Amino acid sequence: MRWAVTLLAVVAMHLSVRVAVQAAALSGDTFVVDPGHGTRDPHGAPLNVGAVGAGGVQEQAVVLAVGEDLATLLRTAGARVVLTRSYAHPFRTATDRAKDNRARAALANALHATAFIAVHADSSVDPATRGASVFWLRDNSIALARAVRRRLDQLGLGESQFHARHLAVTDEARVPAVLVEVGFVSNAEQARTLASTPFQHRLASALFAAIADAFER
Numbered sequence: 360m361r362w363a364v365t366l367l368a369v370v371a372m373h374l375s376v377r378v379a380v381q382a383a384a385l386s387g388d389t390f391v392v393d394p395g396h397g398t399r400d401p402h403g404a405p406l407n408v409g410a411v412g413a414g415g416v417q418e419q420a421v422v423l424a425v426g427e428d429l430a431t432l433l434r435t436a437g438a439r440v441v442l443t444r445s446y447a448h449p450f451r452t453a454t455d456r457a458k459d460n461r462a463r464a465a466l467a468n469a470l471h472a473t474a475f476i477a478v479h480a481d482s483s484v485d486p487a488t489r490g491a492s493v494f495w496l497r498d499n500s501i502a503l504a505r506a507v508r509r510r511l512d513q514l515g516l517g518e519s520q521f522h523a524r525h526l527a528v529t530d531e532a533r534v535p536a537v538l539v540e541v542g543f544v545s546n547a548e549q550a551r552t553l554a555s556t557p558f559q560h561r562l563a564s565a566l567f568a569a570i571a572d573a574f575e576r
């Protein structure tokens with residue numbers, strides 16, 4: 360479909376990325392993209408704010424931008440995408456942080472999603488700590504986790520952790536699921552990088568390419 364390929368090229372140009380995937384390559388697939396945190400209690404008070412790092416860079420804002428960009432790329436490749444937070448609805452409402460995190464992954468189970476991708480940014484008391492991490496739990500998630508690791512490796516963030524891990528979302532998810540930490544907002548250099556719109560596009564492109572590696576038919 361030439362129009363779809365052209366549309367993909369336009370989106371790729373807009374996102375300053377090159378993507379080597381055919382438009383409609385993921386048609387019929389559903390993905391739940393979960394930009395982490397951003398939850399308030401029913402009275403509007405912060406319940407799950409996420410890390411705030413060097414220079415005031417907010418994890419929840421960085422990962423919302425990456426998640427929206429990733430959703431755009433996936434939709435352009437023909438996939439259905441459900442965002443747990445979006446520009447239109449940046450804050451979730453919940454009374455319990457762990458239950459809210461489980462509900463995000465439970466949504467992917469209920470939709471029989473092809474995969475669930477949680478996007479976070481890391482924080483440490485040591486300002487020198489840097490690097491991206493990828494976590495998963497079940498064996499059905501290993502191929503996606505490896506693909507994400509391989510694609511993120513090309514961005515020069517360094518690696519912090521890569522291993523199976525019990526987390527609210529990885530425990531809950533039955534579909535292939537990964538939680539990605541895209542670098543440390545507590546590291547001044549990585550905070551600056553993560554706050555930049557072009558780099559957020561590159562992160563989204565890397566996650567998109569990893570998903571295509573793992574699931575493109």
Ligand SMILES: [Zn+2]
Nearest residue numbers: 395409479480
């Ligand atoms: Zn987080």
